[in-house]
Amino acid sequence: MRELMVNLGERSYPIRIGSGLLARAGEQLLQAGLSVKSPLLVVSDDAVAPLYLDGLLEQLRSSGFRAASCIVPAGEPSKSLARFEEIMTKALEHGLDRKSAIVALGGGVVGDLAGYAAASYMRGIRFVQMPTTILAHDSSVGGKVAVNHPMAKNIIGAFHQPSLVLYDLDTLKTLPRREVSSGLAEVVKHGLIRDATFVDWCIDNAERLLALDAEALGYALYKGCAVKADIVSSDETEQGVRAILNLGHTIGHALEAVAGYNELHHGEAISIGMIGSAMLGVQLGAPQEVYLRTREALGKAGLPVSLPEHFDTDRIMEAMMHDKKFGEGKMVFIVPTAIGEVEIRQDIRQQWVRDIVERLKREASWP
Numbered sequence: 001m002r003e004l005m006v007n008l009g010e011r012s013y014p015i016r017i018g019s020g021l022l023a024r025a026g027e028q029l030l031q032a033g034l035s036v037k038s039p040l041l042v043v044s045d046d047a048v049a050p051l052y053l054d055g056l057l058e059q060l061r062s063s064g065f066r067a068a069s070c071i072v073p074a075g076e077p078s079k080s081l082a083r084f085e086e087i088m089t090k091a092l093e094h095g096l097d098r099k100s101a102i103v104a105l106g107g108g109v110v111g112d113l114a115g116y117a118a119a120s121y122m123r124g125i126r127f128v129q130m131p132t133t134i135l136a137h138d139s140s141v142g143g144k145v146a147v148n149h150p151m152a153k154n155i156i157g158a159f160h161q162p163s164l165v166l167y168d169l170d171t172l173k174t175l176p177r178r179e180v181s182s183g184l185a186e187v188v189k190h191g192l193i194r195d196a197t198f199v200d201w202c203i204d205n206a207e208r209l210l211a212l213d214a215e216a217l218g219y220a221l222y223k224g225c226a227v228k229a230d231i232v233s234s235d236e237t238e239q240g241v242r243a244i245l246n247l248g249h250t251i252g253h254a255l256e257a258v259a260g261y262n263e264l265h266h267g268e269a270i271s272i273g274m275i276g277s278a279m280l281g282v283q284l285g286a287p288q289e290v291y292l293r294t295r296e297a298l299g300k301a302g303l304p305v306s307l308p309e310h311f312d313t314d315r316i317m318e319a320m321m322h323d324k325k326f327g328e329g330k331m332v333f334i335v336p337t338a339i340g341e342v343e344i345r346q347d348i349r350q351q352w353v354r355d356i357v358e359r360l361k362r363e364a365s366w367p
């Protein structure tokens with residue numbers, strides 16, 4: 001088992017990554033200080049629950065916990081106020097109190113939704129992340145929890161840190177291939193913002209990662225979590241440096257919203273967004289290598305590197321205006337200056353971004 005810490009004073013917590021961790025969940029929750037006197041609510045989705053929920057509930061009960069569950073449909077549309085209300089109802093029906101906790105068993109959708117429920121129920125109860133996707137190495141760490149509005153991604157949310165992240169790598173063996181690639185987008189992102197050597201490693205080991213080689217995957221997720229934990233530990237609520245974790249997301253989130261949270265999965269949208277950011281970086285003076293290596297890393301991970309023609313540029317630009325980084329009439333953009341280095345720019349003109357979106361549709365012929 002590998003362990004990392006998110007260091008946030010009294011809100012600090014461990015990230016435990018390894019095999020067989022769900023079978024030790026009860027003991028881990030007790031160690032994190034959760035009380036068996038107050039009921040737990042495990043939130044999962046209808047693809048993950050049949051695989052892992054019963055085993056987890058049995059484990060928790062054998063450690064003395066009373067645990068109920070709430071199962072939402074798999075997929076991004078579940079990050080909604082309607083599903084949020086459903087969790088509130090279950091929490092009330094099962095008598096959750098202020099010492100209770102909500103456990104998220106699933107990918108980023110379940111994590112973000114359950115986390116927002118935990119942040120709101122009785123004005124905030126404890127919360128444990130049990131990620132089951134590659135992508136959730138990112139979403140389970142850092143305490144950004146949210147649901148979507150049809151017009152804007154993650155626009156209704158909070159910062160609410162978990163008490164523990166328990167990442168059982170055995171669960172990844174059942175991931176569909178599309179979700180493997182989608183999750184690798186955020187792995188590559190962590191290299192692109194902080195660690196050029198790790199980007200090289202991702203390119204060299206792409207086939208092993210796609211084949212779910214346990215050693216390669218364990219290392220990649222540990223490295224990704226380490227970058228994230230370090231950044232979150234220095235800027236919990238995104239007053240500054242944390243914004244770099246948003247590389248590719250200004251365009252990516254707009255694509256997700258325009259596609260009705262359906263056609264593109266998060267990692268796929270972010271992959272296209274990171275290609276756009278690399279184009280912008282080169283336009284602003286970064287070496288051509290930035291674009292070429294970004295494209296190589298994402299392409300080898302099985303991710304899209306261009307934008308389907310039918311995406312409407314005006315609608316994408318409109319959706320981008322709802323990004324949380326847009327304010328005081330300025331668009332804040334995360335732009336690479338080299339592989340492993342990015343800068344936060346506040347001088348990006350909307351016309352440049354519009355041109356990049358158009359270019360993304362003809363990406364095969366760029367530059």
Ligand SMILES: NC(=O)c1ccc[n+]([C@@H]2O[C@H](COP(=O)([O-])OP(=O)(O)OC[C@H]3O[C@@H](n4cnc5c(N)ncnc54)[C@H](O)[C@@H]3O)[C@@H](O)[C@H]2O)c1
Nearest residue numbers: 047074075107108109132133135138139144171174175266
């Ligand atoms: N809070 C954050 O900091 C943060 C960071 C990154 C992404 N996110 C959010 O995370 C979400 C995307 O997360 P995701 O990619 O994990 O999506 P997801 O939760 O929808 O999971 C992807 C699919 O895989 C299925 N699945 C999950 N685990 C499985 C397993 N072990 N075996 C078989 N199937 C499994 C799910 O049912 C779903 O259909 C987005 O909403 C994104 O905005 C949040």
Ligand SMILES: O=C(O)C(=O)C[C@@H](O)[C@H](O)[C@H](O)COP(=O)(O)O
Nearest residue numbers: 138142144153154242245246249324
């Ligand atoms: O944790 C962060 O900070 C991130 O930006 C991580 C992103 O990968 C993630 O998609 C996050 O949910 C985006 O946050 P938002 O504030 O842009 O909604």
Ligand SMILES: [Zn+2]
Nearest residue numbers: 186249266270
């Ligand atoms: Zn993301």
